[in-house]
Amino acid sequence: MTGITDFAVTGTMPQSAIDKYAAVVPAELASLWTDYGLGNFRDGYLRVVNPDDWMQLVQDTHKGFRPLIPIMTTAMGDIVGWDGELLRLLDYRHGLVRTLFGEAYFVTDTQSSKYMESKLFWSPYPEARELYGVPDPGQCFGYVPFLAAGGPETVENLQILDMRTHIEVITAFMGPLDQFVSY
Numbered sequence: 311m312t313g314i315t316d317f318a319v320t321g322t323m324p325q326s327a328i329d330k331y332a333a334v335v336p337a338e339l340a341s342l343w344t345d346y347g348l349g350n351f352r353d354g355y356l357r358v359v360n361p362d363d364w365m366q367l368v369q370d371t372h373k374g375f376r377p378l379i380p381i382m383t384t385a386m387g388d389i390v391g392w393d394g395e396l397l398r399l400l401d402y403r404h405g406l407v408r409t410l411f412g413e414a415y416f417v418t419d420t421q422s423s424k425y426m427e428s429k430l431f432w433s434p435y436p437e438a439r440e441l442y443g444v445p446d447p448g449q450c451f452g453y454v455p456f457l458a459a460g461g462p463e464t465v466e467n468l469q470i471l472d473m474r475t476h477i478e479v480i481t482a483f484m485g486p487l488d489q490f491v492s493y
């Protein structure tokens with residue numbers, strides 16, 4: 311696989327997880343685990359994860375048509391996963407499940423700032439990163455108060471939070487994600 315020039319390794323993907331998931335996700339996505347391992351890219355925004363570490367949280371917070379295999383998280387508290395048919399973005403901060411088309415070109419597409427903004431909603435991440443640094447792999451930027459509780463969507467209202475706890479709090483308030491949107 312090519313296209314990732316700024317991958318920062320944070321760990322090794324366990325072989326047992328590769329064996330479990332590589333055959334059920336598209337080859338380009340599985341190659342993230344085999345060619346790179348666990349880590350982040352695109353200035354720390356996208357983080358390649360072990361699906362086993364996020365599967366239960368996704369099952370508890372997303373009511374999709376099919377089970378979703380988590381492949382990445384974002385520094386803004388989203389989860390990118392494969393549902394057996396489509397690549398999805400679990401956008402907890404906005405309460406939506408977004409369809410990401412073109413999984414065969416996903417990694418290449420992330421090189422485009424337009425794609426990062428229009429499909430992965432990375433603003434205001436660049437500004438927040440400059441102000442607060444890059445969140446650790448288990449952390450994310452979260453709005454305080456979160457958007458569904460009336461918090462404003464401004465960089466001044468972002469804090470670095472534990473990602474699991476942040477998603478659980480949003481879901482406790484709003485319920486599991488079940489509103490699907492497509493582009």
